[in-house]
Amino acid sequence: MKKIPPFDLTEQYQVIGKEINASVAEVLASGHYIGGSHVEAFEQQFASYVGTTQCIACNSGTDALYLALRALNIGPGDEVITTPFTFVATAETISAVGAKPVFVDIDRQTFNLDLEQVEASITKGTRAILPVHLFGLPVNMSRLMAIAQAHHLFVIEDCAQATGAEWAGQKVGSIGHIGCFSFYPTKNLGACGDGGAVTTNDAAIAARIRRLRDHGRKGSYYYEELGVNSRLDAIQAAILQIKLRHLETWNNQRRAIAERYQQLLSPIPDITTPQEIPNGKSVWNQYTIRVLDRTPETDLSSRDRLRSQLQEKGVISMVYYPLPLHLQPAYSHLKYQPGNLPEAEQASREVLSLPMFPELSPEQQNQVVYSLKDCLL
Numbered sequence: 001m002k003k004i005p006p007f008d009l010t011e012q013y014q015v016i017g018k019e020i021n022a023s024v025a026e027v028l029a030s031g032h033y034i035g036g037s038h039v040e041a042f043e044q045q046f047a048s049y050v051g052t053t054q055c056i057a058c059n060s061g062t063d064a065l066y067l068a069l070r071a072l073n074i075g076p077g078d079e080v081i082t083t084p085f086t087f088v089a090t091a092e093t094i095s096a097v098g099a100k101p102v103f104v105d106i107d108r109q110t111f112n113l114d115l116e117q118v119e120a121s122i123t124k125g126t127r128a129i130l131p132v133h134l135f136g137l138p139v140n141m142s143r144l145m146a147i148a149q150a151h152h153l154f155v156i157e158d159c160a161q162a163t164g165a166e167w168a169g170q171k172v173g174s175i176g177h178i179g180c181f182s183f184y185p186t187k188n189l190g191a192c193g194d195g196g197a198v199t200t201n202d203a204a205i206a207a208r209i210r211r212l213r214d215h216g217r218k219g220s221y222y223y224e225e226l227g228v229n230s231r232l233d234a235i236q237a238a239i240l241q242i243k244l245r246h247l248e249t250w251n252n253q254r255r256a257i258a259e260r261y262q263q264l265l266s267p268i269p270d271i272t273t274p275q276e277i278p279n280g281k282s283v284w285n286q287y288t289i290r291v292l293d294r295t296p297e298t299d300l301s302s303r304d305r306l307r308s309q310l311q312e313k314g315v316i317s318m319v320y321y322p323l324p325l326h327l328q329p330a331y332s333h334l335k336y337q338p339g340n341l342p343e344a345e346q347a348s349r350e351v352l353s354l355p356m357f358p359e360l361s362p363e364q365q366n367q368v369v370y371s372l373k374d375c376l377l
């Protein structure tokens with residue numbers, strides 16, 4: 001049987017490749033490769049898609065987070081509350097501006113920040129909350145914004161995995177003070193290389209981020225503060241404009257695949273399927289199940305065994321994330337111990353992300369499910 005990869009970008013290129021090639025050729029012929037009309041047009045289209053007045057394109061999702069933190073003057077002595085169950089960039093950027101990430105445990109059902117514990121972790125040093133809409137599922141933003149307002153905190157949404165997701169009918173990235181997006185190729189809206197964007201309704205924050213992404217420049221060769229080089233290439237902006245037109249269709253295809261997985265997988269014992277929450281519309285960047293752990297803590301987890309059995313059958317699954325950030329060697333100076341954030345730690349032992357991309361066919365999906373049943377029943 002043919003292998004089923006966790007994601008596959010080749011089929012998408014089969015469909016829109018001609019259009020992409022033509023627009024890349026146009027940029028190449030124009031002689032304008034950085035900034036310019038393609039970048040400005042994409043920024044406007046993306047702001048209008050997300051539902052904000054401002055969008056600033058940059059070089060990556062990581063840079064989007066860094067620029068957002070810088071623009072809010074978050075730095076040494078400040079604490080930012082975030083989740084340990086995320087890609088490293090979420091916390092890495094908090095550290096990069098000199099602030100301290102404060103890790104709060106996750107909710108078992110959603111894998112997102114446990115908002116009860118967020119409120120309990122606020123101190124005099126807390127400046128911001130940095131929620132991640134993990135795997136495409138939005139955080140309860142009504143509750144989170146109420147907590148932030150009560151304590152005068154900024155909210156920076158990490159939307160890297162959630163382009164197009166909605167909380168109560170509003171797109172993520174338009175609800176907090178700042179939204180940060182990644183256009184890494186496997187994200188819901190992916191470039192053909194690195195890319196990212198910041199969204200906000202605050203014109204002053206937007207103006208500052210525009211300067212910071214271009215070395216802090218104000219006017220020509222005049223600097224009131226130092227920034228970074230984090231511009232989006234014109235080629236990527238041209239490609240993203242084309243792909244943005246397909247995003248709703250692709251996200252709907254992901255939804256249909258998730259519904260089908262749910263129907264086919266729910267009867268299987270020892271597996272918990274991911275669920276949406278009331279008001280929370282997921283865009284399913286990942287379809288992540290839990291595999292009940294039946295082995296002692298010191299052994300290979302039941303999940304790890306299942307993962308290698310699936311691989312033998314040609315089904316390639318992924319583990320996001322095998323070690324939560326509070327236990328990473330890079331954060332040993334924060335002195336967290338195993339057991340401090342038990343839900344994140346248990347999730348790390350149980351999660352398994354199944355193949356998920358808009359072009360995944362019913363036949364491929366059946367093979368994933370048959371293989372899983374073969375291993376577990």
Ligand SMILES: *Cc1c(COP(=O)(O)O)cnc(C)c1O
Nearest residue numbers: 060061062087089090160182184
């Ligand atoms: C991908 C990702 C990022 C970083 O985006 P890059 O474009 O790869 O820099 C940040 N946060 C989360 C949750 C991500 O998944």
